[in-house]
Amino acid sequence: MPPRTDLLQGSLDLLILKSLLLGPLHGWGVSKRIRQLSREVLEINQGSLYPALYRLEDRGWIEAEWGTSPEGRKVKVYTLTLAGRAQYRTEQEQWRLFAGAVARVLAAT
Amino acid sequence: MQAEMRLHVELETEELVRGGMPLEEARRQAAIAFGGLQRVTEDALDEGSVRWLDGARRDVRIAMRALLRQKTFAITATLAMALAIAVNTTMFSMLDGMINPTVGVREPERVFYIQYFGDPRHKVDFAASQRAIDATVGTRDGYTGISGNGNVSTAAERGGHVAAARVARVRENFFPTLGVTPLAGRLTPGSDLASSTSSIVISARLRAALFNETEASVGASIIVDGETYTVIGVVERFEAFDPLDYDAWTFAPPNVVLSGRLVRLQTGTTLEQTQQRLDVLAAQLALAASEPTKDTRFYLKPVLRQFHANRFHYALIGSGLAILLVACTNLANLQLARGLTRGAELAVRSSLGASRRQIVTQLVLECGLLSAVALGLALLFAVVGNAVLRATIPPTVGEFVVQPHGSWRMVAVASLAAVVCLLAIGLLPAIRVSRIDLNALLKGRAGTGAHQSNRRLYGLLVVVQIALTLPLVCAAALLSREAARTADMQSLVHDWLGYDPTPLVHVGLTVPKATTPGQMISLADKTDEVVSRARTVPGVVDAAIVGIGYTMNSALTVDDPDGALREVAAPIWRYNVVSVGYFKTFGLPFLAGHGFEEGRFELPLGIVDARTAAYLWPRSVATGRLIKMARAHTDSVSFRVVGVVGDLLTPEARDRQAAVSLSRVGSVYRLITARDSIPLFRRPQSLQLVVRTTGNPAAVAELLRQRLRPVSASTPLVTPYTDYLGIPRLHVTSRFFAAIFTTFAALALGLSLLGVYAIVAQSVIDRQREVAVRIALGATSKSIVYTLIREGNVLVLAGVALGLFLTKETVGWIAQFLQEEELYNAPFFAAMCIALFAITVAAALLPAIRATRLEPMQVLRAD
Numbered sequence: 001m002p003p004r005t006d007l008l009q010g011s012l013d014l015l016i017l018k019s020l021l022l023g024p025l026h027g028w029g030v031s032k033r034i035r036q037l038s039r040e041v042l043e044i045n046q047g048s049l050y051p052a053l054y055r056l057e058d059r060g061w062i063e064a065e066w067g068t069s070p071e072g073r074k075v076k077v078y079t080l081t082l083a084g085r086a087q088y089r090t091e092q093e094q095w096r097l098f099a100g101a102v103a104r105v106l107a108a109t
Numbered sequence: 110m111q112a113e114m115r116l117h118v119e120l121e122t123e124e125l126v127r128g129g130m131p132l133e134e135a136r137r138q139a140a141i142a143f144g145g146l147q148r149v150t151e152d153a154l155d156e157g158s159v160r161w162l163d164g165a166r167r168d169v170r171i172a173m174r175a176l177l178r179q180k181t182f183a184i185t186a187t188l189a190m191a192l193a194i195a196v197n198t199t200m201f202s203m204l205d206g207m208i209n210p211t212v213g214v215r216e217p218e219r220v221f222y223i224q225y226f227g228d229p230r231h232k233v234d235f236a237a238s239q240r241a242i243d244a245t246v247g248t249r250d251g252y253t254g255i256s257g258n259g260n261v262s263t264a265a266e267r268g269g270h271v272a273a274a275r276v277a278r279v280r281e282n283f284f285p286t287l288g289v290t291p292l293a294g295r296l297t298p299g300s301d302l303a304s305s306t307s308s309i310v311i312s313a314r315l316r317a318a319l320f321n322e323t324e325a326s327v328g329a330s331i332i333v334d335g336e337t338y339t340v341i342g343v344v345e346r347f348e349a350f351d352p353l354d355y356d357a358w359t360f361a362p363p364n365v366v367l368s369g370r371l372v373r374l375q376t377g378t379t380l381e382q383t384q385q386r387l388d389v390l391a392a393q394l395a396l397a398a399s400e401p402t403k404d405t406r407f408y409l410k411p412v413l414r415q416f417h418a419n420r421f422h423y424a425l426i427g428s429g430l431a432i433l434l435v436a437c438t439n440l441a442n443l444q445l446a447r448g449l450t451r452g453a454e455l456a457v458r459s460s461l462g463a464s465r466r467q468i469v470t471q472l473v474l475e476c477g478l479l480s481a482v483a484l485g486l487a488l489l490f491a492v493v494g495n496a497v498l499r500a501t502i503p504p505t506v507g508e509f510v511v512q513p514h515g516s517w518r519m520v521a522v523a524s525l526a527a528v529v530c531l532l533a534i535g536l537l538p539a540i541r542v543s544r545i546d547l548n549a550l551l552k553g554r555a556g557t558g559a560h561q562s563n564r565r566l567y568g569l570l571v572v573v574q575i576a577l578t579l580p581l582v583c584a585a586a587l588l589s590r591e592a593a594r595t596a597d598m599q600s601l602v603h604d605w606l607g608y609d610p611t612p613l614v615h616v617g618l619t620v621p622k623a624t625t626p627g628q629m630i631s632l633a634d635k636t637d638e639v640v641s642r643a644r645t646v647p648g649v650v651d652a653a654i655v656g657i658g659y660t661m662n663s664a665l666t667v668d669d670p671d672g673a674l675r676e677v678a679a680p681i682w683r684y685n686v687v688s689v690g691y692f693k694t695f696g697l698p699f700l701a702g703h704g705f706e707e708g709r710f711e712l713p714l715g716i717v718d719a720r721t722a723a724y725l726w727p728r729s730v731a732t733g734r735l736i737k738m739a740r741a742h743t744d745s746v747s748f749r750v751v752g753v754v755g756d757l758l759t760p761e762a763r764d765r766q767a768a769v770s771l772s773r774v775g776s777v778y779r780l781i782t783a784r785d786s787i788p789l790f791r792r793p794q795s796l797q798l799v800v801r802t803t804g805n806p807a808a809v810a811e812l813l814r815q816r817l818r819p820v821s822a823s824t825p826l827v828t829p830y831t832d833y834l835g836i837p838r839l840h841v842t843s844r845f846f847a848a849i850f851t852t853f854a855a856l857a858l859g860l861s862l863l864g865v866y867a868i869v870a871q872s873v874i875d876r877q878r879e880v881a882v883r884i885a886l887g888a889t890s891k892s893i894v895y896t897l898i899r900e901g902n903v904l905v906l907a908g909v910a911l912g913l914f915l916t917k918e919t920v921g922w923i924a925q926f927l928q929e930e931e932l933y934n935a936p937f938f939a940a941m942c943i944a945l946f947a948i949t950v951a952a953a954l955l956p957a958i959r960a961t962r963l964e965p966m967q968v969l970r971a972d
Contacts, residue, residue, distance in 0.1 A: 027113055028120040046143040050114060050150075076113045 190483035193436035195490030210349035215288030254367035294327035294342030309338035476535025575908025607756030613830030623789035702752030713748035
């Protein structure tokens with residue numbers, strides 16, 4: 001198992017938006033999908049996940065709805081909204097700028 | 110939210126179990142990974158849109174917990190608020206019933222009387238004006254007519270039932286124009302004149318008096334004023350709407366001019382437009398009669414009885430508000446005391462990071478919860494209060510009080526009162542409590558007297574409570590005394606009437622209407638006929654006819670022993686025209702001369718009361734003197750005074766009556782002479798007979814009615830004289846008002862005493878270390894009690910002083926139910942002040958005495 005890394009400040013929203021871009025998920029699903037997609041590198045602190053989900057919902061980027069899981073459990077499912085998609089593109093762009101800049105700094109000799 | 114998070118932990122656990130971890134360990138690991146459920150929830154709440162809602166829910170929960178910890182406070186506060194709100198709401202629903210009365214008429218505010226204003230000497234033709242109005246206003250707006258008979262009741266009878274009824278004559282289109290819905294039958298008569306003039310519409314009240322519940326009234330015949338009518342319909346009688354404030358309505362033939370002209374403005378017509386048309390009409394009529402146009406006018410007067418709040422209504426409103434204020438002050442005090450004792454709790458919250466806003470919100474929320482419960486209870490109390498008031502309002506209480514009615518406005522007022530409570534007892538003390546200085550708080554708890562500034566604030570509130578309570582207590586005591594006085598016949602006889610009405614009976618007789626114009630009958634003949642019949646009834650001592658004569662020019666003329674005539678300015682408008690048995694009937698003693706003697710006299714004779722005699726002939730005896738109820742030069746008949754009559758008043762009561770009388774001339778009586786006659790009119794008139802019985806007036810009523818029936822055009826209305834004077838009504842009314850104000854006073858006093866008790870109790874808690882030290886040092890119980898209540902006594906005295914001032918300013922509001930001198934009864938008010946002071950000090954003594962039983966060692970050790 002690779003060592004898990006804490007999320008960089010400000011990246012959580014982007015990751016949640018990305019994971020929901022792939023399809024609706026419940027809270028645990030979001031956390032699991034991020035872990036899977038990062039190949040177990042990124043570990044979301046649950047104490048940050050739910051406040052973030054509520055914050056994104058409050059801003060209208062994601063929508064939540066109570067539904068039933070295939071196992072018959074009552075689950076709250078989050079879906080990306082149109083505004084969320086736009087936000088994802090903006091944040092993705094900012095992240096690329098940031099990551100590129102950091103990479104350039106580190107690549108300097 | 111927590112469900113969602115629990116699910117997260119469950120799914121994580123399952124995932125770990127799938128990875129080969131034992132269930133218990135998986136659960137533990139999942140929980141550790143998630144962190145504290147509560148903390149994550151709160152963090153999430155801080156981020157999301159549900160934050161406010163969940164936060165509010167949490168605040169409410171905390172507030173409820175805080176209230177449940179202090180159940181006594183919560184219950185006391187809720188009940189006090191509920192009672193105060195309910196009193197205000199009930200008083201409002203009663204006033205609302207006056208301002209927005211139910212009158213059973215479509216748009217009553219659009220109905221007006223058209224009143225003619227012009228110099229009576231002018232020649233404007235009244236009948237022509239009616240036709241002209243009909244032709245102009247009537248074509249656009251609804252126009253109809255009514256003519257009442259003032260407040261005179263006539264006899265309505267059917268079979269054995271006889272009832273007094275106010276009767277009006279109306280046009281055929283009267284009810285449709287007003288838009289009245291019948292309770293039974295129809296409201297327009299047949300088209301032919303005969304059936305129209307023999308039709309009558311009766312009120313539900315008269316129907317109940319004349320018919321049994323099972324009998325059909327529509328189609329039945331009843332006799333009103335000696336005429337037979339067929340009932341065609343039944344309507345509700347509405348006292349607030351003049352045209353419907355009758356018991357029966359007959360239909361006048363079209364050629365009869367009715368004095369009350371009613372106009373209903375059609376939708377789209379304004380009052381100004383109709384007034385303008387009437388102005389033009391008035392000018393035309395004046396020109397046609399060659400009169401100046403400026404002196405002739407028609408005015409539009411609203412028919413819906415306008416409610417004018419009089420001083421008594423201020424008393425009702427003021428009392429309600431006073432109770433609300435006392436309750437609020439009281440609760441604000443309690444809340445303040447409670448907030449300060451909770452200082453430690455609030456300080457802990459504050460040090461844990463609660464902002465001042467959060468602390469204020471919590472305290473206000475606690476009061477909000479109390480106010481909400483109190484509002485619910487208050488509405489319940491108000492509904493019950495309205496029902497009780499409706500059941501107990503005497504039907505004859507007049508225009509002072511009407512039956513309360515519930516409406517959305519009642520709920521609005523109750524809510525407003527609840528908001529006032531919330532602001533007064535929630536927000537203000539909360540802000541003050543939130544300002545507390547933790548150091549002062551700690552010092553206060555150390556018992557060094559740092560609570561003094563808070564006690565000053567409590568004190569101020571106590572002063573307000575006592576000041577508001579005193580006027581209510583005084584009003585209740587004054588009205589209760591008055592109610593007791595009206596129940597005591599002896600006191601009424603000696604203080605007010607001057608004769609004993611209990612053995613007397615009043616009989617209303619009817620003189621028939623004229624058969625030929627200008628017809629007259631002799632009053633002396635009619636008197637002989639009526640009185641001689643009445644005297645033959647067993648149990649009758651004597652009987653007398655009583656009529657009214659009017660003076661001219663507010664002056665009368667007397668002669669002096671030297672024969673000189675003297676005019677005396679006297680604002681006296683009427684005198685009594687009586688038959689021989691009058692003084693014996695009323696049981697009045699003679700102070701000089703004698704009464705009238707049996708027989709017919711050509712020369713008119715008179716009798717005056719002692720006050721009149723002393724005023725008109727201060728230097729000579731009154732008997733033998735001449736008196737004319739007009740100026741000297743007029744041709745009015747003079748009559749010779751044969752006696753001076755006394756009364757059963759006490760000298761003080763006589764002085765009192767003289768003091769408030771407009772004129773220094775009292776009662777003047779003239780014997781009916783052979784020249785007196787009764788002119789007969791188109792409608793029957795009434796004749797008043799007073800009968801003295803040997804004891805029980807009710808026993809002779811039926812016999813009198815039968816014996817006098819042949820000499821009256823309709824069945825005689827026989828009423829016990831006490832009822833005729835309205836004494837039972839007066840008693841019921843004054844007892845009712847006394848009950849209302851006693852309730853107010855009891856509420857205000859109870860709340861004030863509770864306030865004083867609570868404050869002294871709080872003071873004892875604040876100062877218990879000081880008290881303990883004093884006890885340990887050997888202070889006596891007496892000195893401890895004295896120290897504790899000394900401060901309070903000054904406050905109560907200040908409250909009483911302020912209250913006395915308020916009483917002086919407001920006691921006039923209930924003056925119409927009191928004798929005038931009661932308003933200046935200084936010993937009475939002083940006694941009230943002393944009583945209030947004593948009761949309040951007694952309330953303060955209880956916790957003070959309890960303080961003397963403190964165990965010093967325990968208190969000091971606890972500190």
